Amino acid sequence: MVLSYEPGTSPAHRLDPRSKLAVQVAFAVAAFVYTTPRGLAVLTVLTLGILAVARTAPHRVLWEYRFVFPFLLAAPVLDGVTWGSPWFVVENAVAPALAGYRVLLVLLVAAAYVRTTPVRESRAAIQWAVPGKPGQFLGMGVSFVFRFLPVLRADLGRIRDAHRARLGTERSFSERARNIVVAAFNRAFERADTFALALQARCFSWNPTLPELRFSRLDVPALILTVALLAVALLPFLPV
Known part of the structure; x- marks a missing residue:
């Protein structure tokens, strides 16, 4: 990818x-x-x-x-x-x-x-460019997006494959789009809940030790x- x-x-x-x-x-x-x-x-x-x-x-x-x-x-x-x-x-x-x-x-x-x-180097670069809490918040958000987006795209691919395997392609375009979008959003919310729980379990830190640049x-x-x-x-x- x-x-x-x-x-x-x-x-x-x-x-x-x-x-x-x-x-x-x-x-x-x-x-x-x-x-x-x-x-x-x-x-x-x-x-x-x-x-x-x-x-x-x-x-x-x-x-x-x-x-x-x-x-x-x-x-x-x-x-x-x-x-x-x-x-x-x-x-x-x-x-x-x-x-x-x-x-x-x-x-x-x-x-x-x-x-x-x-991802960790990207976060370190952003926090270097934007000091203080705003930089930490921005770096955290960017790192989350970089880590989370590939997972969501992979989930969407699996949803589409499962939809085709169940002859979903025989339905109308609007129905196919609605089913895929609903399934994708449900999966994204499940991933978000799991992600939040994982952060809590790992004692997520706002100011972790980042790599030296x-x-x-x-x-x-x-x-x-x-x-x-x-x-x-x-x-x-x-x-x-």
Whole structure:
């Protein structure tokens, strides 16, 4: 599964999580500033480079994100459709299509981070960036999501397999969707109750001993890329 941490020896695995988070933030800022086809083409090349450094196959990430595609496609389709002739205006669909593609690039970069960064290191990086109780609360929430989301996705896959095995595909789409959604929510609530009980049994701590974070020479290119992306993103706002 790409959307969860996988141990490895790629250069991205050896980077400090703080530098990887900085690259993500800078990339997102640049992606939301440069929304032209040329800008997105450059960001696409950069995204493929980031995935290569993380040794993550793009097609695997796209397959994991397949549930997002209907939402990304809905905006350009709805904006392009008209009530009369010519029924679809391509010019109206271009801007939302580029916006959806921009979101997809950000998700691909995020997948490279999730696959190469242990949850505890992510929490340590967040609590380093946001000190005090707010940082502890945010780091705890992120760590819970990273640990809990793959479990929920696996549960959803098992529910769908069981639904197909019981000839659920013979029912109408609305009935299939309702049954799967209800079963998924019931399973999620059961998981949440079990998760809460497990935290209590393990004497959950708001301020646990987290791994020590250290920058190394490998982080220098990542930090340079961060500064470059932020500088390029600020260029349009500087007075001529």
